[in-house]
Amino acid sequence: MSLVARELEAAGIPTVILGSALDIVEHCGVPRFVFTDFPLGNPCGKPWETDMQRSIVGAALDLFSSAQAPRSTVVQTYNWGSDTWRSEYMEIREEDRAMLLQKGAENRQRRAEMRARREANHKK
Numbered sequence: 001m002s003l004v005a006r007e008l009e010a011a012g013i014p015t016v017i018l019g020s021a022l023d024i025v026e027h028c029g030v031p032r033f034v035f036t037d038f039p040l041g042n043p044c045g046k047p048w049e050t051d052m053q054r055s056i057v058g059a060a061l062d063l064f065s066s067a068q069a070p071r072s073t074v075v076q077t078y079n080w081g082s083d084t085w086r087s088e089y090m091e092i093r094e095e096d097r098a099m100l101l102q103k104g105a106e107n108r109q110r111r112a113e114m115r116a117r118r119e120a121n122h123k124k
Helices: 002-010 022-028 050-066 094-123
Strands: 017-019 032-035 072-075
Touching: 002 017, 002 022, 017 022, 017 050, 022 032, 022 072, 032 050, 050 072
Parallel strands: 017 032, 032 072
Antiparallel strands: none
16 A cells, blocks of 8 residues: 555645554655554554544544655554554464364355356356
8 A cells, every 4th residue: 555655646646544564664655654553454443442443543634634744654552452462463273273274165165166157157
C-alpha cells in the first residue's frame, strides 16, 4: 500500500496510511502515516473494540487535514493487551495442530473443486 500511496500522491490524490510495520512504511516514504504497534493486518485495533478503532481512524483523519510536512508519522499509544503478543500472535499450539491440518486439507479440497469446475466451464 505504501507504494500505491506514493503513486496516488504523485497524481495529486492525498493519502493516509494506517499500518503496523513502522520501518517498512517509513522506508517507502509515505506522506502521512498512522502507526499502531499491533499485529500485521490489524492497524485499527482489535476486532470489536470500536472505541479504539474509531479513535485510530480519527487520528488518521486528523493527520490527513493537519500534516504540515511530508513523511508525517503519528504513533498511536494503544496496547494490543499484552507485552508478549509478538510471541503469542498466530502461535500454533500442539493442541491446535490436528484441527489446523484438517482445515488446511478442507481448504485445499475446496480450491481443487473450484478449479475443476472453472476448467469444465471453460471447455464448454
